Amino acid sequence: MAARSGLRHGGGSCSGSARDRAWGGLLAAVLVSVLGLAAPIAASAADGLTDIAATTYTLNPAEGRLDVAIEITVSNAKANTTVDVPCTKWVHDPAGGYHAVPGTCPQTTTYYVNETFLWIERTATRIAVTADRGAVSISVGKRDTSFDEYRVGFTNVYNGGTLHLRVTYQVPGGAPRSAEPTRVGKAYASFCVIANGIDGGSTRVVAPTTYAMQVDPHNGAFTTTTSGGARTWQTLLMPDASAFWACFTGDDPVGYLRSTLASPAGRAIELQAWPEDPVWNATAKREISDAVGKLEKLVGRALPGTGPIIVREVGSDELGAYAGTFTPSEMVARVGENLDQPGVVAHELSHSWFNDALFTARWLSEGSADWAESTITGEPCREPGTFPGPGSPNIADWRFAGPRATRRDLEVIDYQYAASCFVVSTLAGKAGPDRMRTVLAALIDHEAAYRSGGVILRHPDGPEDWRAWLDAIDELGLVPAGVTDLDYAQNLVARFDGEAGIAMLPARSKARTLYHRLAGEIGAWAIPEAVLRPMNDWRFDEATAAIQTESAAFAAVSGAAEALPEAGAVNGPIRRLVEGAPNLAALSSAAAKASDQRIAAEAVAEAKGAATAPRDPLEQVGLIGTDLDPWLAAGVAAVASIDLATARARADQVNAALAAAPGLGAIRLGAALGLVLFVGLGFLLVRRRRAAARARAVAALAAVASIDGADGTAE
Ligand SMILES: [Zn+2]
Secondary structure: OOEEEOOOOOOOOOOHHHHHHHHHHHHHHHHHHOOEEOOOOOOOOOOOEEEEEEEEEEEEOOOOEEEEEEEEEEEEOOOOEEEEEEEEEEEEEOOOEEEEEEEEEEEEEOEEEEEEEEEEEOOOEEEEEEEOOOOEEEEEEEEOOOEEEEEEEEEEEEOOEEEEEEEEEEEEOOOOOOOOOOEEOOOEEEEEEEOOOOOOEEEEEEEEOOOEEEEEEEOOOOEEEEEOOEEEEEOOOEOOHHHOEEEEEEEOHHHOEEEEEEOOOOOEEEEEEOOOOHHHHHHHHHHHHHHHHHHHHHHOOOOOOOOOEEEEEEOHHHHOOEEEEEEOOOOEEEEEOOOOOOOHHHHHHHOOOOOOOOEOOHHHHHHHHHHHHHHHHOOOOOOOOOOOOOOOOOOOOOOOOOOOOOHHHHHHHHHHHHHHHHHHHHHHHHHOHHHHHHHHHHHHOOEOOOOEOOEOOEOOOOOEOHHHHHHHHHHHHHOOOOOOOOOHHHHHHHHHOOOHHHHHHHHHHHHHHHHHHHHHHOOOOOOOHHHHHHHHOOOHHHHHHHHHHHHHHHHHHHHHHHHOHHHOHHHOHHHHHHHOOOOHHHHHHHHHHHHHHHHHHHHHHHHHHHHHOOOOHHHHHHHOOOOOHHHHHHHHHHHHOOOHHHHHHHHHHHHHHHHHHHHHHHHHHHHHHHHHHHHHHHHHHHHHHHHHHHHHHHHHHHHHHHHHOOOOOOO
């Protein structure tokens, strides 16, 4: 159900206090005047006199009226009474004649009854009375607010006598929008009934079975029977008939004048008007035609549901202080006959989205409906002004206008509507129409507000609470719209909402600050479920720990990337682990690996730095034949795959080779020098040996040459 405030509807005739006052007057009148006494002595007791009435109201939709019949039975069983009373007796004295002497005389009182009293509806017509004997009359006596007191006079009914009276009249249904509270039409009826009978009475109400009735009896009860197309509500004989009253409200579904309209998105809206009220029919039709397209555009969706949305005319008295109501389970908007307030139809139609199935907080449904209404009427939702109630405003404690609502109650209710409208429309205005559609889509689809990198978490099916609404407004509305004050929305809500959950707003503020700082820090990285879920669930301690953990992981990976860019740490496996972390444990594990990666990267980077540093000749000699690059490449690969042990081993390998290089160089150089000396000595030896040999050969050749005359050279 949803409703709209409006104080212009007056109360009906059925108000308890009004009736109590009315009957107070009746009883006083009855008690002083019912007994007509024949004797000169006043008799006060009513013993033996009975006045019992059976009142029947018959709903007559075809004629638009109630037909009322009151059958009254007056009986007099009060016996005559005789008492001795002082009197003067005349005594005859032969001497002096008659003279008076005091004495007592019997006096008989004879009781009769010749009138009764009734309350008849002020608008009654064709009032008539008949009696089974004697003359009878009916005349109005005292007039009251809704009922007039009538006196029915009839022939004297003496002891042992009984008289049957029948009073009939008609109560025509009031015209639509008239002050007369009774409505009796082909589609809709609303009326109240009473009981008559000074010494007791019963009431019967008869209506066609096609009418579905809501019955609200007071100081009595009905039993219901059905026969021949009529349903009958019957009370027992009630000793105090004056205390009883009951109100009937109902409709005949086949009695409405129906017309069907279609929204731009194709949703059917069925208008159900009273056949007797073409003005309402035309006005409602015009307002629906104007509103539905704008509403669908505002929300970004077709009107929800599958069957037709029904807009039904109801009596304004039925709605009390409200101009309309909406029942989501039936998709029925009940709009009062007093269709004098622009936007009521739009407001109620918008409740097809904004109702208890979407929001747990009533202020969100009403605030959203008022916001929707204001966008159509152009009448903005203004600041509500000073709170008229005691204490502080609290729209979370939504107040309803019951039949006994005081003026102060109604002012508080109006304030709540105004405040809710102001909160919703202010924030919707800051978000802008496109982003507001996104906000509503998320809420309607139960999608959580904190989302990142394509991850959209779902809320459980069922209505969303004000916290989910606030998150959606903030994260999908205000932040994308560039509102930099992260507390703007929650501060506005806190002005009017005193709910206990408000106490969590400071923690929410801190967590959201950290959340958005993280989003700014991590560049292209996404924020994982490990953060999103506790943010969405308002578990801010866990969310904060997760935010800090992701921040630490990103810092570690950034450190690794800075130390060893070629390892590609920022977009490596840590990113995948972090972005896929479903909870804090997984995120912590990823952060630990990120720390390992940084350590490994720094180790390999250090080794790489050492490997590429300038080398002295000795080191160069020591490293001849040693290729560090494969080790460094393996180290980089180990960093990329977060294999800390391998990375360290490769770095150590490089470092060890570098450390060993000078010594090895020295050894090699020493060995090289030894080899040169040895080779030199060998050369001399060869030279010398060869010179001696040559000397020997020269001598031999000389001997040969002396024979051949030739000379030769060797070497
Ligand atoms: Zn409403």
